[in-house]
Structure formats: structure tokens, C-alpha cells
Amino acid sequence: MRALSDVGEVQFLDTTLRDGEQAPGVSLTPDDKADIARSLDAARIDVIEAGSACTGPGERETISRVAGLDLDSTVTSFCRGIQNDIDLALDCGVDGINLVVPASDKHVEQKVGTSKSENVDNTVELVEYAVDHGLWVEVIGEDGSRADLDYLEELLGAAVEAGADRICWADTVGHATPDRALECVSRLSDLGPVSTHTHDDLGLAVTNALVSIAAGADLVHGTINGIGERAGNVALEEVAIALDHGYGVESMALTEVYDLAQLIANRTGIPLAPNKAVVGENAFTHESGIHTDGTLKDDSMYEPYPPEKVGRERRLALGKHAGRAGVEAALDEHDVEVTDDQLSEIVSRVKEIGDRGKRVTDADLLTIADEVTDDARARRVELLGLTAVSGSDTPTASVRLSVDGEERKEAAVGSGPVDAAMNAAEVALSHTADATLEDYHVDAITGGTDALVTVEIEMSRGDDHVVVSASDSDITRASVRAMVDAMDRLVADDEEPLVADD
Numbered sequence: 041m042r043a044l045s046d047v048g049e050v051q052f053l054d055t056t057l058r059d060g061e062q063a064p065g066v067s068l069t070p071d072d073k074a075d076i077a078r079s080l081d082a083a084r085i086d087v088i089e090a091g092s093a094c095t096g097p098g099e100r101e102t103i104s105r106v107a108g109l110d111l112d113s114t115v116t117s118f119c120r121g122i123q124n125d126i127d128l129a130l131d132c133g134v135d136g137i138n139l140v141v142p143a144s145d146k147h148v149e150q151k152v153g154t155s156k157s158e159n160v161d162n163t164v165e166l167v168e169y170a171v172d173h174g175l176w177v178e179v180i181g182e183d184g185s186r187a188d189l190d191y192l193e194e195l196l197g198a199a200v201e202a203g204a205d206r207i208c209w210a211d212t213v214g215h216a217t218p219d220r221a222l223e224c225v226s227r228l229s230d231l232g233p234v235s236t237h238t239h240d241d242l243g244l245a246v247t248n249a250l251v252s253i254a255a256g257a258d259l260v261h262g263t264i265n266g267i268g269e270r271a272g273n274v275a276l277e278e279v280a281i282a283l284d285h286g287y288g289v290e291s292m293a294l295t296e297v298y299d300l301a302q303l304i305a306n307r308t309g310i311p312l313a314p315n316k317a318v319v320g321e322n323a324f325t326h327e328s329g330i331h332t333d334g335t336l337k338d339d340s341m342y343e344p345y346p347p348e349k350v351g352r353e354r355r356l357a358l359g360k361h362a363g364r365a366g367v368e369a370a371l372d373e374h375d376v377e378v379t380d381d382q383l384s385e386i387v388s389r390v391k392e393i394g395d396r397g398k399r400v401t402d403a404d405l406l407t408i409a410d411e412v413t414d415d416a417r418a419r420r421v422e423l424l425g426l427t428a429v430s431g432s433d434t435p436t437a438s439v440r441l442s443v444d445g446e447e448r449k450e451a452a453v454g455s456g457p458v459d460a461a462m463n464a465a466e467v468a469l470s471h472t473a474d475a476t477l478e479d480y481h482v483d484a485i486t487g488g489t490d491a492l493v494t495v496e497i498e499m500s501r502g503d504d505h506v507v508v509s510a511s512d513s514d515i516t517r518a519s520v521r522a523m524v525d526a527m528d529r530l531v532a533d534d535e536e537p538l539v540a541d542d
């Protein structure tokens with residue numbers, strides 16, 4: 041076993057487009073796969089497993105498209121131990137293949153229905169065939185963590201002798217303990233370059249990947265956000281940060297990690313848990329008074345590494361644990377000055393909202409500050425009316441706004457009534473200010489069809505950002521109210537009159 045700090049660099053194979061797509065409910069379009077592949081390449085992922093050519097003509101077209109993107113990453117197709125799979129991969133123009141052959145008794149005898157020696161012979165033939173056709177070849181012993189280790193060595197050793205570029209230890213069902221990972225990968229790394237493919241069924245995927253590297257593996261298979269079958273594959277961003285932060289070992293480009301995580305959550309429809317390491321919403325958010333106070337004194341007080349390292353920013357949130365320092369800093373961000381007594385009152389009102397189980401948005405904070413400083417703000421942008429229609433025809437909406445006392449009416453279409461109404465409000469406001477909708481989500485839907493819905497949106501204008509929420513039993517009304525409120529906040533201090541430019 042080697043010290044991880046002695047390992048200079050580790051390569052990554054990303055299988056988001058193959059094993060990740062095997063997560064229940066995920067189906068990526070050709071455009072999704074092409075966009076994700078480009079981003080993986082930009083993040084310096086060494087190998088991209090683009091899919092399984094044997095899946096069907098649609099998948100082959102997509103793999104061919106990824107293979108044709110002229111990426112720096114090596115593009116591969118997953119292939120079963122069947123020559124036709126290799127032929128289909130060749131038709132897609134990939135650089136290489138991940139050839140999967142059974143390794144455990146269960147997989148050799150029960151699943152594939154062959155004998156151990158025939159399995160070795162077949163693997164050798166297929167490797168020779170693929171190498172003869174100019175492919176980069178990695179041979180994966182499926183269910184390797186439950187295989188008889190002597191047999192796994194014989195099988196993968198034969199693959200190396202037949203010309204395979206590398207072999208891979210697969211903990212297919214996420215069954216291995218770190219000791220087992222160490223034992224298997226140490227033995228296999230005597231045969232040739234070894235990859236490791238770990239799953240998270242025991243919550244040990246990252247640990248097993250790190251142990252595998254210590255045991256000699258130099259390439260880690262995984263997915264972004266750890267998506268994949270069952271409990272998922274190892275999350276590459278977690279391996280990357282652990283290697284970098286813990287041992288100074290280089291792998292993928294860390295600054296790209298957050299955008300990649302968002303892209304993949306977006307396209308796969310698998311949201312990120314807020315507490316997810318590295319890329320979860322809360323990973324660099326501090327709410328409690330003690331932590332906020334400490335963070336304001338020294339950024340690194342409650343963070344292992346700076347958020348910028350993984351393409352993120354630090355956030356101070358307000359809620360029931362807020363303290364004076366955090367509230368003061370949040371008010372500062374909006375250039376609101378208060379006295380000590382006013383600050384105490386604002387802190388206690390913020391905590392009251394938090395005690396009711398709610399998040400305190402920027403708009404909440406500013407409303408409280410207005411009330412406490414007795415400086416009720418005159419609104420510049422107000423919602424006067426809203427009509428949204430949806431049915432079998434294109435959803436349409438119209439909004440009526442008051443902007444600095446002038447009434448503006450606009451109508452627009454959209455993919456649904458909310459989208460149409462937001463588009464109409466955007467058109468009505470765009471005369472005024474160049475604001476961008478950064479984030480939109482429906483926060484809480486409780487109970488039945490008449491339940492209260494909370495819409496939270498983030499908008500920006502130049503360097504200013506606000507987060508505003510609005511609750512209503514009508515999701516369209518809540519959305520437009522939040523947008524109009526955010527806009528009103530963003531232009532509050534603007535000296536210029538908000539005239540329409542026709």
C-alpha cells in the first residue's frame with residue numbers, strides 16, 4: 041500500500057452518461073449527452089463512457105455524436121462480452137471500449153451461464169479482436185468484489201496478456217469493505233494499470249475509491265453527483281476534493297465541479313441534496329450565529345477549503361439561529377444602516393420567522409428593517425392585475441403593473457401558465473431594467489390542491505442580487521408577485537426614473 045500523498049495524479053473515467061443514466065427514471069436526450077460530454081471534457085475528465093452501443097440505434101447515434109465532438113477526453117462505449125457489442129461500438133467511432141465480463145461465480149455461472157475457463161478464453165478473444173481494431177481497451181471484471189480473488193487474477197491477468205490497456209476492479213453491488221478493496225486492488229495492480237469502480241450501497245464508495253488508489257489504482261470510475269444504479273456510483277467531485285484537500289493529489293478541474301453538478305441535476309431531474317458534500321446548496325452556507333460570527337472574522341473558521349476552489353461562493357443565511365453579526369452583514373450587503381437597538385429588534389424578528397420553520401429571504405429582512413427603522417419604503421413596481429389561461433391551446437398570460445405610477449400592460453405565451461405570466465412580467469419590466477432571473481423554485485406545497493405554495497426566486501441586476509419569496513394558493517400569482525417584488529427591491533435605490541422606452 042502506498043501513501044496517497046505520494047501519488048502525483050489520478051485519472052477519472054466519468055460514467056454519468058452510462059451508469060449514471062441507469063439510475064431509475066433518468067433518460068438523457070442526444071443534446072443532453074453532447075452538452076454534458078463537452079462540460080466533462082472542459083473539466084479535464086480523462087475518459088468519458090458515452091453509453092452502451094448495444095442499447096439501440098438512438099443510443100448509437102448519440103454515442104457517435106459524442107465521439108465526433110473532437111474532445112480531449114477519450115470517448116468509450118460500454119460493451120458486454122459479445123463480439124457484436126464491439127462491432128457496434130466501432131460503428132460509433134469511439135476511441136475505446138469498457139469491456140465487461142463476469143467475474144464472480146454468480147455472474148459467470150448463473151447470469152451468463154458459462155464456465156470459468158470458457159469465460160477466460162472468450163475474454164482473451166474479445167480483447168485481441170478489439171485491440172486488432174485499434175481500440176483502447178479496459179476490461180472490467182463485473183462483481184469483482186464478490187469474486188474468488190484467484191480467479192479474478194487469472195481472468196484479468198489473461199486480459200492484460202491479450203493486450204488490454206487496463207483492467208478494472210468493480211464493486212458492482214457496493215458490497216466491499218475498505219479491507220476487501222485493499223486486498224483485491226493490491227493483487228490486481230501487480231498485473232498492470234488498474235481502475236476502480238465503486239458503488240455507494242454501504243456509504244463506502246469514496247473510502248473504497250481512496251483505498252483503491254492507495255492499493256495501486258490510478259484511474260477512478262464514477263459519476264458527477266454520485267448518480268447511478270441503486271445508491272449510486274462514487275461521486276467524482278467528492279473523490280477529487282478529498283484527493284486535493286487531503287493529499288495534494290490532482291485529478292479533474294475542481295473549479296468546474298459546481299457548474300457540472302448543476303447541469304447534471306438539471307438534465308437528469310435528480311436534485312442535489314442540500315447537505316451534499318461539495319455541491320449541495322448548504323455546503324458553504326452558514327446560518328448559526330456562532331458560525332456566522334466566526335466566518336465573518338475569518339473565512340476559513342468553519343470551512344475546510346474555500347468555496348471558490350470548487351467554483352462556488354460562500355453564503356450567510358438567516359433563520360432561527362441567526363446572530364447579530366450575520367444580520368448586520370446581511371443588512372450591510374443591502375447598504376442598510378441601523379442603530380444597535382434597531383439591530384437587536386431586527387435580530388429578534390428574524391429569529392421569530394425562523395422559529396416558525398421558515399427561511400428568511402432578503403425581502404423579508406428588508407421589510408423587517410423598513411418596519412423597525414420606521415422607514416416604510418414607497419414601492420416603485422407593483423402588481424395591479426394578472427390573468428393566466430391554460431388549456432389545450434398555447435398557455436397565455438397578461439399582467440398589469442404599476443411602474444413609478446405608470447400603468448403597463450403586457451401579454452405573453454409560455455410553456456405553461458406560470459412561464460407565460462413570468463414572460464409577460466419580464467416584457468413589462470424590461471423597458472425599465474436589465475434584470476436576470478437567476479433561480480426559481482417552488483419551495484413548499486403542503487396538503488391538497490388548494491394548499492399554499494411558496495415560490496422563491498433569485499434575481500440579479502448588475503452586481504445586486506435579491507432572493508424573494510411569495511406565498512399564495514395560486515402558483516402563478518405567487519411567481520409573478522415574487523418577481524415583481526424582487527424587481528422592486530432591485531430598483532429601490534435607482535436614481536433614474538423608470539420610464540418605458542416604447
Ligand SMILES: CC(C)C(=O)C(=O)O
Pocket residue numbers: 059140180182183210211212213237239
Ligand atoms: C462496470 C459495470 C458492469 C458496472 O457498472 C458495475 O460493475 O457496477
